[in-house]
Amino acid sequence: MTLESTLLVIALMATPFAAALLTAVLPSKILPHWAYEVLHAFSLTIVCVSALYLAITVVLNGENVQALGSWFYLDALGAVFIFLIGAVGLLAGWYSLPYLRHKVGNDTLSNRQVKHYYFFFNLFIFTMLVAVLSNNIIMMWVAIEATTLATVFLVALYNNRFSLEAAWKYLIICTVGVAFGLYGTLLVYANGASALADSSQAIFWTSLVGSGAPFDPLLMQIAFVFAVVGFGTKAGLFPLHTWLPDAHSEAPSPVSALLSGVLLKCAVLIIMRFYTLAVETLGSGFPQMIMLIIGIVSVIIAAFAMLMQDDVKRLLAYSSCENIGIVALCLGFGGPLGIAAALLHCVFHGFIKALLFCLTGNLDMKYGTRELSKIKGVLQVAPATAVLLVIGFVSLAGFPPFALFVSEVLAIIAAVVSGNIIVVVIFGLVLTVVIAACFRAISKMVLSKAPEDAAKGEVGVFALVPQILLVVVILWFGVAMPQQLFKGIEAATAIVLQEEGNVLLEAPVIKDLFDE
Amino acid sequence: MSGYIIVNILSTLLILTSLVLILAKSPRKAAYIYGTQALVLVAILITLGSASGAHGLYTWSITAFITKVILVPAILLFALKKMKPQQEDMPPRLAPTVTVALTVVIVVLCVLVVSGITLPTALEVKPALAVSLALFFIGITCIISQRSIIKQIFGFCLMENGSHVSLALLAPEAPMLVEIGIATDAVLVVIVMVIMATRMYRTIGTLDANEITKLRG
Numbered sequence: 154m155t156l157e158s159t160l161l162v163i164a165l166m167a168t169p170f171a172a173a174l175l176t177a178v179l180p181s182k183i184l185p186h187w188a189y190e191v192l193h194a195f196s197l198t199i200v201c202v203s204a205l206y207l208a209i210t211v212v213l214n215g216e217n218v219q220a221l222g223s224w225f226y227l228d229a230l231g232a233v234f235i236f237l238i239g240a241v242g243l244l245a246g247w248y249s250l251p252y253l254r255h256k257v258g259n260d261t262l263s264n265r266q267v268k269h270y271y272f273f274f275n276l277f278i279f280t281m282l283v284a285v286l287s288n289n290i291i292m293m294w295v296a297i298e299a300t301t302l303a304t305v306f307l308v309a310l311y312n313n314r315f316s317l318e319a320a321w322k323y324l325i326i327c328t329v330g331v332a333f334g335l336y337g338t339l340l341v342y343a344n345g346a347s348a349l350a351d352s353s354q355a356i357f358w359t360s361l362v363g364s365g366a367p368f369d370p371l372l373m374q375i376a377f378v379f380a381v382v383g384f385g386t387k388a389g390l391f392p393l394h395t396w397l398p399d400a401h402s403e404a405p406s407p408v409s410a411l412l413s414g415v416l417l418k419c420a421v422l423i424i425m426r427f428y429t430l431a432v433e434t435l436g437s438g439f440p441q442m443i444m445l446i447i448g449i450v451s452v453i454i455a456a457f458a459m460l461m462q463d464d465v466k467r468l469l470a471y472s473s474c475e476n477i478g479i480v481a482l483c484l485g486f487g488g489p490l491g492i493a494a495a496l497l498h499c500v501f502h503g504f505i506k507a508l509l510f511c512l513t514g515n516l517d518m519k520y521g522t523r524e525l526s527k528i529k530g531v532l533q534v535a536p537a538t539a540v541l542l543v544i545g546f547v548s549l550a551g552f553p554p555f556a557l558f559v560s561e562v563l564a565i566i567a568a569v570v571s572g573n574i575i576v577v578v579i580f581g582l583v584l585t586v587v588i589a590a591c592f593r594a595i596s597k598m599v600l601s602k603a604p605e606d607a608a609k610g611e612v613g614v615f616a617l618v619p620q621i622l623l624v625v626v627i628l629w630f631g632v633a634m635p636q637q638l639f640k641g642i643e644a645a646t647a648i649v650l651q652e653e654g655n656v657l658l659e660a661p662v663i664k665d666l667f668d669e
Numbered sequence: 670m671s672g673y674i675i676v677n678i679l680s681t682l683l684i685l686t687s688l689v690l691i692l693a694k695s696p697r698k699a700a701y702i703y704g705t706q707a708l709v710l711v712a713i714l715i716t717l718g719s720a721s722g723a724h725g726l727y728t729w730s731i732t733a734f735i736t737k738v739i740l741v742p743a744i745l746l747f748a749l750k751k752m753k754p755q756q757e758d759m760p761p762r763l764a765p766t767v768t769v770a771l772t773v774v775i776v777v778l779c780v781l782v783v784s785g786i787t788l789p790t791a792l793e794v795k796p797a798l799a800v801s802l803a804l805f806f807i808g809i810t811c812i813i814s815q816r817s818i819i820k821q822i823f824g825f826c827l828m829e830n831g832s833h834v835s836l837a838l839l840a841p842e843a844p845m846l847v848e849i850g851i852a853t854d855a856v857l858v859v860i861v862m863v864i865m866a867t868r869m870y871r872t873i874g875t876l877d878a879n880e881i882t883k884l885r886g
Contacts (some may be wrong), residue, residue, distance in 0.1 A: 171875050291847045295854055317869045324865055327819060328858050329812060332828045334852070336805060339832055342847075345840030347790050351841060355677065371785045503714045 158210060158218040162227055165235070166282050167202045172196030173275035181268040186257070189519070192248050193271045197246040200278060208232035212641040223357050226288035229644030234285045234422050236641070237500055240415045240626070241507045244399025244619040246512045249274065249407040251616035254403070255518050266310060270405070276303040277411065284419050288357050293423055294331070294338045297387055298526050300416055301327045308404045319396075319403035327397040332384025334423070337379030343369045344376065358426055365468055368434040377431040381424055381443055382411035388420035389474045390481055391451040397474055398458070402466035402523065406514030409466060413506035415474040418497040418499040421480055424490045428484055429649050437487050445485030449576055451478030456583045459590035466513050468594060469506065472549060475587060476502045482580065483564050490567035492646040496558050501556035501640070508623040509545040514540060515612045515620075516598070525594065530603025533640075535611050539599045541620050548627055551584060558631040560562060570661050605655060672720025673793040679716065680797035680834070683804050685743045688772055690767050691811045696819035697749055700729045700742040703823055707737035710830055714837055715798070721842035729848045729876050733833070737820060741859050745819060749862045752870050759877055764812035771810050772803075779803040794838045800837060806830030818869070818876045823860045829855045 170223040172192055211218060211232045218227040229236070255269060256262040262270070280303050284296035301324065344353030348368050354360035388394035399408045431440040455474035462468040476498065483495035491542035513523060515538045520528050532539040548555030561584070568577035577652065603609075611617065630638065650656060658665055686706035693699045711730045714789070718726030769802055776799070783791075783799040802825060811824030833851065836843060870876055 190795070291850055295699055295850050298854055298858065302857060305861060305865065309868065312868070312872065314873055317865070321818075321865055321869055321881060323864060325812070325825070328825055328862075329809065329828065332805070332808075332825065332832065335829075336832045336835065339836045339839070342843070343836065344788065346840045346842065347788055352840075355840075355842070356844065356847065369786060369788045372788060375782070 156477065158207065158216075158227075159220045160269065161203050161559050162218050162220040162286060165207065166225075166279060166286065167194050168199045168203075168281040169275040171283070173272050173279060176272040176275065178489065181264050184557040186254075186264070186267065189268060189271045193246060193275065194250070197243045197274055197278070200282070201239040201243035204282075207397055208236040208239075209637050210250045212637055212644055214267060215644065220286075223359065224289045224292060225283075225286045226296070226357075227286055229641055230422070230425070230647055230648045231285050233419060233496055233500060233641050234349045234445055234644050235282065237418060237503045238278065238281050238285065238415055239318050241411065241503050242281075244551050244623055245410040245414070245507055245511065246274065246620040247354060247409045247464075248280075248410070248514065248616060249405075251513045251613055253519070255612075261311065269306065270310060273307045274408070274411075275301055277307065277408075277416075279303075281416060282421050283424060287392050288359055290342060290356060290358055290361070290426075294335050294356075294425070297334065297384065297420060297423060298331050300388070300419065301331065302427060304404075304408070304412060304416070307408045308400045310405055310408075311403075314391035314523060316403040319399035323396045326393055327387055330393045331383050333379045333386070334383025335475075337376045337381075337427065337605075340372050340379065342374035345517040350547060358430075359591060362426075362429055362433065369392055369434065370434055371619040372432040373431060374439060374611075377427055377435070377440060378443065380427040380610070381447065384420045384423045384427070385447060386418050388424065388481075389451075389477045390447050390480070391454060391474075394455070394474050398467045398470040399594060401470035401473065401510075402464055406466075406510050409513070410510035413470065414503040414505075417473060417477050418503055421477065421495075421499055421568070425492075425649055426483070429651060441485045441487045443485075444481045445573070448478050448481030448483075448485050449579060451475070451481060452580065452583050456500065456586040456590070460593070462590075463525050465516065465521045465525055465594060466510070466597070468525075468590065469513065472590075473502075473506055479561070479580075480540075481568060482576070482634060483520065486564070486571045486573055486578075488567060488571055489646050489650060489652075489656040490563060490570055490662065492649045493642050493657055493660075494563035494567050496645050497563060498557070498560035500642075501560050501627070503543065504623055504630070505548050505555070505557060506627050507629065508541070508620055509549060511620050511623070512542050512545055516542075517617075518612050519608075524599045529601040530607065533603040534609050534628060536612050537617055541617075541624060543595055543599055544624055544627075544639050545593040546595050548631075550588040554628060554631045556627050559631060559634070566662050572663075590652070672716055675716045675718065676713055676794055676838075677796040679709055679713045680800040681708075683713075683800055683830070683834070684772070684807070687804060687807045687811070690823060690827070691768055691807070693820075694824075695870075696817055696825075697746065699820055699823050700745045700749070703745075703826060704738050704742040704831065706827075707733065707741070710737060710834060713834060717794075717837055719848055720834075721841045725843065725845060725848075726837060726841055729830060729837065732848060732852045735854050737826075737830070740856050744856075744859055744863055745822065746783060748867060749819065752867060752876070754870065754876050756798065758838065759816040762812050762816055762879075768810060768814050771814075775806045775810065776800070776803045779806070788839065790839055790841070796839050798835060801831050801834035803831070804834065807831075812871065814876050816879050818866050818878055819829075821878060822866070823857060826855070826859065827860070829858075 280299040287293040348366035714730035808827030
């Protein structure tokens with residue numbers, strides 16, 4: 154652990170926080186728009202670059218970074234997620250610039266609302282980074298709660314009846330859900346405080362995990378269920394997922410991209426941390442069963458809901474529930490393949506969903522609506538957007554050569570290896586519903602005939618570039634996963650399983666692949 | 670040992686106050702009842718502090734007094750004064766008898782669950798622990814059973830109180846920063862909820878959760 158890495162971890166969190174504060178104090182009446190935009194772009198670029206640098210160093214050197222005592226901590230597991238926050242944060246943040254300019258141009262947003270937007274956007278990034286980097290379990294919870302508080306005003310940005318209702322539902326359901334998370338966290342802490350030799354260490358995840366301390370199993374069971382329900386609410390898992398389609402569809406498109414693509418994954422990371430603790434005390438049976446049940450129910454409900462939607466953003470929001478359900482299922486399958494599939498799915502889905510939500514921003518700019526029945530003939534109206542849209546939905550359906558194919562195949566292999574045959578059959582059938590929903594969306598929007606009065610023309614290169622970059626990433630990860638990512642996922646899987654060595658290279662099926 | 674007995678007795682008052690809060694007709698009354706419950710909570714913290722010798726609980730009782738007895742009710746009363754909602758008492762979604770019956774079921778279930786816990790710190794205060802777990806679920810009952818958005822905010826506060834008491838009972842030596850973090854967070858949540866409720870009242874013109882139904886499916 155070097156001093157510079159420690160400082161970089163602190164700088165990583167401090168940058169968006171400082172940018173948010175600066176945005177808040179700068180007077181919106183005197184300053185032109187671009188001042189906020191420059192600040193916003195500057196902050197997100199620094200976050201992205203330092204997150205990438207830190208993630209790669211941690212993965213390649215195999216050394217963990219601690220900061221501010223043991224309060225903050227970056228291991229390979231955290232590295233996977235700060236990579237996601239940094240990369241998607243920058244691209245969604247970039248897309249925010251043209252999108253907001255459009256909204257100011259047609260008088261949907263005032264100068265003050267734009268200022269609020271950039272303030273809360275940076276605060277949002279900050280809270281996610283704190284959640285992912287916390288080693289202090291109470292701090293983890295505080296940060297997850299803070300993500301709700303930072304984003305609720307973004308969801309309510311347009312200040313109309315729909316967005317206010319969505320924001321209220323989001324606020325009440327998530328705070329109640331996350332209160333379960335607090336209860337679970339407190340139970341783990343209390344359990345650790347009496348089981349560990351040094352009770353002051355009970356607040357740190359790194360001291361709780363691998364300690365071999367005699368935790369009370371019943372308390373741990375209750376704590377795990379509470380944590381899964383609590384942080385699962387934030388992740389969009391059944392039964393408290395009902396806020397998600399409203400909030401993710403009413404938020405401004407770049408925010409939806411970040412909410413669906415990244416924030417849900419941060420909550421998943423916290424669930425994974427509790428999963429590791431629970432498996433240690435209870436064995437893998439109970440935690441896996443809980444994840445399997447919640448996962449499969451989420452997938453089924455969300456897949457059918459996708460098919461029913463006439464609002465493209467609601468469709469994508471339900472698809473997020475479905476994909477987080479897949480992640481939960483993978484945790485339920487367990488083993489190195491299951492955990493790796495869960496992590497890969499988090500990363501891949503993050504990029505794909507960010508792409509698709511940004512594309513709904515293009516559609517919004519061109520058509521001024523989110524309804525599938527009114528968005529027609531995108532191919533004639535905005536050909537580049539149409540091509541990107543097709544790529545986005547095809548990859549969301551899990552087709553090769555795009556990234557999601559890899560994680561879904563890995564999930565199915567994990568299911569078969571772990572012997573969950575019935576679950577995998579149901580899962581496979583439900584995936585066909587997802588494919589149907591994706592192609593229904595393509596055929597309705599892209600392959601239909603454009604209305605006579607539609608104004609043709611693209612949304613502008615500046616808005617398209619981040620989307621093209623997202624497509625490049627999705628394709629790149631799908632056909633040639635970079636060595637650093639593979640190593641990172643392997644090291645993260647080892648942390649979740651608390652095992653040493655090359656857990657993936659020695660895992661069933663993959664081992665045979667490499668032996669030849 | 671008598672200190673723990675007092676804690677257990679005081680904790681039953683938490684259940685009573687929350688029931689009165691849920692059944693209260695107007696949100697204004699609910700605010701005062703919430704303040705009363707918070708006083709009981711402060712008393713529990715102090716008694717627990719002297720019984721267990723964990724002096725951190727005294728400072729904790731001070732933060733609880735400031736945030737829960739003063740700030741939270743004050744914020745809500747202030748918001749109610751500013752909004753002047755036309756229709757103060759809305760009939761609940763669930764009949765009062767159903768709510769009371771639910772509460773009884775919750776308490777019984779929580780007693781059963783808690784009886785299986787073997788943690789040494791929990792042994793003396795099992796009844797209080799069961800009550801704190803029950804308080805958490807009574808908070809949820811409040812949110813589900815009430816139409817008034819303000820009452821729903823109190824429901825969240827009840828849940829928060831439940832987890833607060835559980836933490837004090839199970840880990841009285843918790844570091845100061847933990848308590849302060851949780852207490853600050855609770856106040857922040859209430860502030861954000863009140864801001865959102867005010868904005869909704871201005872735009873939609875209601876504080877009735879049943880009216881928030883434009884988004885479906």
